[in-house]
Amino acid sequence: MEYSTLVWALAFCAWIGFAGIAILCGALRVKLLEPRLGEPVAHVVGTVVACVGILAAIQLFVPASGLQGTWPLMRVGAFWTALTICFEFAFGRLVLKKSFEALFADYNFFKGRVWLLVLLTTFYGPVVAGMLRAG
Numbered sequence: 001m002e003y004s005t006l007v008w009a010l011a012f013c014a015w016i017g018f019a020g021i022a023i024l025c026g027a028l029r030v031k032l033l034e035p036r037l038g039e040p041v042a043h044v045v046g047t048v049v050a051c052v053g054i055l056a057a058i059q060l061f062v063p064a065s066g067l068q069g070t071w072p073l074m075r076v077g078a079f080w081t082a083l084t085i086c087f088e089f090a091f092g093r094l095v096l097k098k099s100f101e102a103l104f105a106d107y108n109f110f111k112g113r114v115w116l117l118v119l120l121t122t123f124y125g126p127v128v129a130g131m132l133r134a135g
Contacts, residue, residue, distance in 0.1 A: 007065050008079070014061045015080050018054050018122065019087065025050040040112050047114045051121040058125040062133055073126035081123040 029046030037045065067073055088106075092098040106115040 021053040058129045062129040073130045077123040077126045
């Protein structure tokens, strides 16, 4: 298998792990945090915990991928962000039967919806991890 194909396959597998982290954080948020903190605060806490988990996974991916430099890492971040948005809208529409209005509501930062932080973490995480690795 060609190196670049292997890197993209590894990037896709890493994204599957990110999806697992996000789903786990969402389930824990609903079961543990919402009853104690209420939905708005639980949403923020759960999102921050998901971002930390995703950043930790990205820290493992970057050295394993062998990618260096801003642009290669930025391309991976863009790939992960596109996958995340596609998954959110496909799953939300097809499985959860949510309206587009409801789906877009989670992107309204000004109404306390901080899901955008996950997208920013996913997009910029590889570059930040690369900078931390470079020292």
